[in-house]
Amino acid sequence: METIGHLINGEIRADSENTQAIFNPSTGSVEKRVVLGGVASVEDAVAAAKAAYPVWRATPPIRRARVMQEFKRLLEANADTICRLIGEEHGKIKHDAMGELQRGIENVEYACGVPELLKGEHSRNVGPNIDSWSEFQPLGVVAGITPFNFPVMVPLWMYPLAIACGNCFILKPSERVPGSTLFVAQLLQEAGLPPGVFNVVNGDREVVDQLIAHKGISAISFVGSTPVAEAIYTKASALGKRCQALGGAKNHAIVMPDADMDNAVNQLLGAAFGSSGERCMALSVAVAVGDAAADMLVSKLSAAMEDLKVGAFEDESNDFGPVITEAHKERILGLITSAEDDGADVVVDGRRPYVDGYPFGFYVGATLIDRVTTSMESYRQEIFGPVLQVVRVNSMEEAMQIINEHEYGNGTCIFTRDGEAARYFSDHIEVGMVGINVPLPVPVAYHSFGGWKRSFFGDLSAYGPDGVRFYTRRKTITQRWPSMNVREGVTFSMPTMK
Template identity: 55%
Template sequence: MNSIGHFVSNEHWPGTSGRLGDVINPATGEVISRVTLATKEDVDTVIGIAAKAAPGWAATPPAKRAAVMFNFRDLLKRHIEELAVMLSAEHGKTIPDAKGEIARGIEVVEFVCGVPQLLKGEYSEAVGQNVDSFSVRQPVGVIAGITPFNFPAMVPLWMYPVALATGNAFILKPSEKDPSVVMRIAELLAEAGLPEGVFNVVNGDKEAVDTLLDSPLIDAVSFVGSTTIGEYIYQRGTAAGKRVQALCGAKNHMVILPDADMEQVTDALIGSAYGSAGERCMAISVAVPVGEGTADRLIEALTPRIRALKVAPYTDPSSELGPVISKQSYDKIHDYIDQGINKGANLVVDGRGVELQGYENGYFIGGCLFDNVTTDMTIYREEIFGPVLSVVRAESYDQAVDMINDHEYGNGTAIFTRDGDAARDFWSRVKIGMVGVNVPIPVPVAYHSFGGWKRSLFGDHHLHGMEGVRFCTRLKTMTTRWPSGIRTGAEFNFTAGKDA
């Protein structure tokens, strides 16, 4: 059986731990490989290697760092088919989903290929008599990234290309549930010309995470995952004096106004609620139709589309909905569905009980649709992270906006309407980090930044874009004054034959 260790100094390293975790194919429930879970001593060893490599990489001209990123981009594009299959085998998502994820990661690599421009400082002449002032951005040092299972390629690629391009060393602690694609991409980064020790992957569990959070050699920590863990990482990391960004849970609403194109709304909800089996922090999990007529039309349009979703493993090219990641997630989603029924919500489409020949032990759940959900229900308040869409009927537009603003999460939201005035009022008033107008999953492109508000984000900086550059660098401002006057006899002209 395949054994997965760590990736350190541009090569695979088994570490010293005897502890192993199972990597499971969620379509079959079978163990397909085992991953080494690092000890504190293993992680400290890797941190020491990264800290030693960081100064030399920071001193490398930005244009040379960008050249590595150009090579890396080309390798990712060349190997996207291989990477997608590797990703789907451990996560379960469809091949088109996997390719789309990798493509969004490549966008960030392309963005940081322009890092010389991104790091340009500011200069002010004569801020005082013969006094000038200028600023630069310099790398923070060693950055750790802790990433989730649901986007094992994309989320890491939202972190470390920015960190590396701006001159930092990086240690990635990916999810132990689907680590193989991360390890393969690490090989490609080494092939692109990155010096040894600058980028490292350490596989592990809480012991590895706590070691990264506590080490005085780690200068910053970037995290994506659940709110409970994110808050823990933010508190422990900042208590240790680190810069921390923790992007966390979500409960994303889509408001549907009476004038919306219902066919467009239905297409948008099918993709945004059920794509990747609902296992993404930008999934639309709450539809808010305004008015009873709008709600009735929505349910009528959605119901047959959800029932027709093709549930199958990624090896089936016609698959639209793969398994969820684990038995634990499978059981948790079923518990949420039971709670919704018990609290009086109407389960219009029941995706439970999916049986696929040859995949009887897989973690498959079909699309589920609840109607008449109320804001006091657990299925409304909490993030389910599965293929479950709740419809909460709003009597008015203002009630819909208040509903979004009153929720503890503030990651993403969307409105579907033909009314430009309503759309502008919506994005202006909602207390949400990312807003879509007739766009169901408003994930910003790489040169803008990704992040939520409220309990969807702990820290001051969002991911990638200029916010990512700011997180990975420190601002330094210089004020200079030189003796006034020009020394007599000084030579200011080029001398023929010497300087030509």
């Protein structure tokens, strides 16, 4: 059985007999194991990164960009292998894995422009013969902690840009899906990255705690659940580290009476059930304005859902695959049942799907629940599964109030043909990423990704322009070369240009 190790200082390493099973969610069987690191693993990774940092920091940005250009080429050349690894450990169907990989590659493309991104400002003669300019310098050794649901894309939100900016990086991927992460890390080495600049340490909470506490690490990036995001942000900030921590979500779509209902249904199907709903940007709640719109929406959704296929990742005719673990499957089923017990109507029931040939896989079928209220447990919780709930309201204002009062503010959208309604919605909704007839408004690589409220902790969002600022520090330099023929007097007052 294959065992996944760490990548430290350019070498694959298995430094412990403490391992954890890696399940194939499609079959429900253990097919690999991962070595769980500890304090010593983190110490070795930090030492390797600190040793590599001086030379890498001094490497011209254009040379760093060339490494990223070759890395992009290798990612594209090895796309089939990467997607197979994602499927084996996550269960994601190949067409969905390809989409994940492509969005990650776009962040590598953005990092290729780092010579332009690191240009500071320059002002000549801010005072008599005085020039001033700013530079953006790397932080040093930084770390990322990433979730199971996007084992390739989310790490690519972090380390390509951090490394291109001159930092050295330590990644702690989810121990449930380490294989694709390690393979991609080896591609980055093949692209010409020096040993020690990028290190991967597998592990559990012990590794996370050590990364947060280690004095040699200057910044932490995290994506995961809200309780963990808040805890990591609180601890890291108290230790003086820069931190961006992305948490959970409960993303709503308002469906207006004037919406193109057929288009809205198609968009909701992909946004709610793609990747088995295991996306922080998944649309899990449709807020229908008016009973007529709600009745039409539920009718069209339930009819369309008859053709949805859940199954193993190898079959590309499947629309989505299993969820990540048996325990997560049972949690989803429990929340569906709780909605039913609370009086909601389970219109399409995916609690016990039959997947031919895979009796032990972690499958949940597409589920549609109507007449959900905001007091129900299924509404309050982030289900993180292939479940779409419909909440009925009487007005757009009522729909927006529901969204604005929710503790999460990650993503949202509105389906409408009314430009005035769309403009009002985008201006007044209290959510960080907004779509107008776009169900998954995930920003492209040259913008930045981040929610509001308890979906995000920190000041600078992920990737894009905010990513450059997160992984660098501004230094402002003011310079004067006095004339050799002029002796200057002593000045005790604050210098000004008056």
